[in-house]
Amino acid sequence: MPDTHTQDPAYNYAYLDEQTKRMIRRAILKAVAVPGYQVPFGGREMPLPYGWGTGGIQVTAAIIGQADTLKVIDQGADDTTNAVSIRRFFARVAGVATTTATPEATIIQTRHRVPETPLMDGQILVFQVPIPEPLRMLEPRETETRTLHALQEYGVMQVSLYESIARHGRISKSYNYPVQVNGRYIMSPSPIPKFDNPKLDRSPALQLYGAGREKRIYAVPPYTPVKSLDFDDHPFEIESWSECCALCGSRESFLDEMIVDDQGKRLFVCSDTDYCEGRR
């Protein structure tokens, strides 16, 4: 059952003022209308530093309401610092019910993972994004990347993937793996492992992405094709492990490697704590 909380009356509902929420809401609607395009918005100072999910928090604050149940994960886990502090933030400023169970949540704010449990129609997945521009490491100028997106001129990205194959024999990018949304915009899926990329494709849930420092919001509507970039002779592949989860025995989930003693003994466990607990 979700945990219930009471709103701290010292704050406006969900922390942000109404004018700011309207501005973010308008940006979200434009982001949904142009899937994968990064909409600039007037990002606000939040009571935690950049890099801790200020973009995701602003998106969540603009959409969350009394009827919602919120789940927050950081690297798949509900009990890590970032997840705990953001969940407590919204419990306090929005008095919203919180949960760790993926199917119970109406809004899931996430850092660096997509839950293993398939999402449903009506759920909203809010991603925290550090660097929204997928071309940034290839072209530092914003004016230039904006033009490349306008012209759909993505050769530079294909070349970088090709160079990876020439150097390493395969596309070595394992997280933040670039995708093309509905055959148009190339988009950064945020630093999720490429293992999660297939879950973005035609997902019944709405995906919203918020970048606080860079002040960008973008979105993938439900059932929208999301293709991981690849080549005919080097098709996109996800990670696999020869081990299974030491706690639940799953062979299908994304595994974290843990060092458990001073002799270097290793253990693999599910990164998604809710999924793992549900299987034990």
Added chain:
Amino acid sequence: MSDTLLAPGLADPAHDAQRLFRQVLDAMSHPGRIVTLDDAPSGPGALSPAATAFLLTLADRDTPVWLDTAFDLDAVRSFLRFHAGTPIVTTRGDAAFAVVSFDDPAPLDGFAIGTDTFPDRSATLVIEVPALQGGAPRTWRGPGIDGAARVAIAGPCEAFWRECAANHASFPCGVDIVFAAGNQLIAMPRSIAVEA
């Protein structure tokens, strides 16, 4: 109600606007889905409750509103100015939001469609139609739709749908449309292709 009295806006602005926004977001992310706004306030003049709710939820002093002839009434203008603080503009190209009649001779003409580099700088049109069902059914495809949706909005003529096709063809530029009737709406972002 007396013409001199202003119609009421949202009773509980923070929570009503949040609920209404989520319903608008649901519509925009599921084009073709009929969304019923239970909390929509009855609007001034000929403005439908759905259009009223949409504007009170999203419009403010940063978003100029353009009103089609049927809605360009004192009651509507003063309602929007008082409750939302929106500037009312007479030039279509200046508007962030617009309320348009389905039988306007050039319903999509002249509104901002954004630029190739900033396609988000485009207008969102609320098109008032007689009903969201009962018209000639059309097939909608695109992001937010699982395969195809059959939508039968009543009112707009063939020429209107040709304009929508041209709007879709200019993707990523283009206006986004919300069809309103009574307290219900259907969204049609520019990403949606409509077939007869």
